Every structure is written in structure tokens, then in C-alpha cells.
Amino acid sequence: MNIILLGPPGAGKGTQARILVEQRGMVQLSTGDMLREARTSGTEMGKRVAEVMDKGHLVTDEIVIGLIRERLESGDATGGYIFDGFPRTLRQADALGKLLSEIGQDIEHVIEMQVDDEVLVARVSGRSTCASCGEVYHDVTKPIPADGKCTVCGSTTFTRRADDNAESLKTRLMAYYKQTSPLVGYYYYAHKLRMVDGLAEISEVSGQIAGFLDGPT
Numbered sequence: 001m002n003i004i005l006l007g008p009p010g011a012g013k014g015t016q017a018r019i020l021v022e023q024r025g026m027v028q029l030s031t032g033d034m035l036r037e038a039r040t041s042g043t044e045m046g047k048r049v050a051e052v053m054d055k056g057h058l059v060t061d062e063i064v065i066g067l068i069r070e071r072l073e074s075g076d077a078t079g080g081y082i083f084d085g086f087p088r089t090l091r092q093a094d095a096l097g098k099l100l101s102e103i104g105q106d107i108e109h110v111i112e113m114q115v116d117d118e119v120l121v122a123r124v125s126g127r128s129t130c131a132s133c134g135e136v137y138h139d140v141t142k143p144i145p146a147d148g149k150c151t152v153c154g155s156t157t158f159t160r161r162a163d164d165n166a167e168s169l170k171t172r173l174m175a176y177y178k179q180t181s182p183l184v185g186y187y188y189y190a191h192k193l194r195m196v197d198g199l200a201e202i203s204e205v206s207g208q209i210a211g212f213l214d215g216p217t
């Protein structure tokens, strides 16, 4: 089963994707993570990507579709893929549909995570990530344990994202509403859209998602 997690920056896509990986053995394909990896490569493409991401704009469709194509061509996800942060434009959605049909697969559920804008600001400004395993924390809602060690891997190094500042977030939100939100209608008419309350507690959101994954399609 392949699913898409759709939602604005800070909605909880990455958090829920990691839970699904752990609980169901699915494979997370996060274009944000792939691009952050590319920017550390020091290549010309990496430098261009870094500039665009830090400002909060979308990277070109060609680049992200290329990254997903590579992963789908080389991958074997028996537990299914979780597309996290992809697709983000109608062109990316069309490309994903084609790429999946080439390997005889499809998207079963598109989970839209609904969260108010004011909450998103608090979510991204309090976020930190384990530098070693990528576990996501929040200063208030999911604090790093008192001993300073990641609950998953024990590392003591945590990072904050360069684009998690008020100005970039404003641009990221605008990009979401302008370029990504049309996908809600696109998948609604394809009978794939399922909505969850992203304001609920992390475990409750997971329960809502599980309800769709385990229920009738």
C-alpha cells in the first residue's frame, strides 16, 4: 500500500511517517530529507537547492521528480511507500501517478493533515531533530529527554533547520496554499483524499491514520 502525507509545513508529516515506518515497515520517501542530503554534497546543484530551500521556495519539479524516480526505480518497498512532502505541485502529482503505474502500483490513500496556521508557527519554531537518526522533537510537545539523549539512538547532538524561521515559514506557507493545496481537490476527485485532525496529539493522529490504512478503501 502506498500513501501520501499531505499538509503544510509543521503539520506533522515527518513525525507520522517515522511512526508508520516503525510500526508497519513502510518506506519513507521524503523529498525534504533527500534535498537536505543533496545540499551537503557541495555540488553546484546542492548549492542552488540550499539557497531555494532556506528562503522557503519550492525546488524545481524536475529535480524532485528526478529524485523520486531514482528511488522508485532502485527500490523494493514490500511494506509500501510513504510519500512525505511529495507531490507538492499538480505536475509532481501527475508524474508520480505515471511513475507508479510504470511499476504496476498506485496510491491508495492521500492523508491530508489539517492544522491551523498559528499552530504551525509554534510547531516549526520549537522543532529540533536528532543529527544521528533524524528523530523529530519539539521544545514543548515532545521535548528531548532530561539526560539530553535521543530516545531512539542515544545521540546527544540535535539540529535546528535553517528554514525554520518566521520569514521562511511565511514563504513556505504561501507556497503551500498557492502551489500544493490544489492537490486536495485533485485527490478528492480521485476518491483518495482522507482528512485527519493534525491538531490532535501525535498518538491520536496516528490512530486516525491507522483507521484509514486498516479500514475499507
Ligand code: AP5
Pocket (backbone or CB within 6 Å): 007, 008, 009, 010, 011, 012, 013, 014, 015, 016, 031, 032, 033, 035, 052, 053, 054, 056, 057, 058, 059, 060, 061, 064, 084, 085, 086, 087, 088, 092, 123, 124, 126, 127, 128, 136, 137, 138, 139, 141, 142, 163, 172, 198, 199, 200, 201, 202, 205
Ligand atoms: P520539507 O522537509 O518537506 O518540509 P515541510 O513540508 O515544510 O514540512 P516540515 O518538515 O517542516 O514539517 P512536517 O509536516 O514534516 O512536521 P514535523 O513532523 O517535523 O521541505 C523543506 C523544503 O524542501 C521546502 O520548503 C522546499 O524548499 C523543499 N522541498 C521539499 N519537497 C519538495 C517538493 N516536493 N517540491 C519542491 N520543493 C520541495 O513536525 C513539526 C514539529 O511539530 C515537530 O517539532 C514535531 O515534534 C511537532 N509535532 C508533530 N506532530 C505534532 C502533534 N500532533 N502535536 C504536537 N506537536 C507535533
Ligand code: ZN
Pocket (backbone or CB within 6 Å): 130, 131, 132, 133, 134, 135, 150, 151, 152, 153, 154, 155
Ligand atoms: Zn536519534
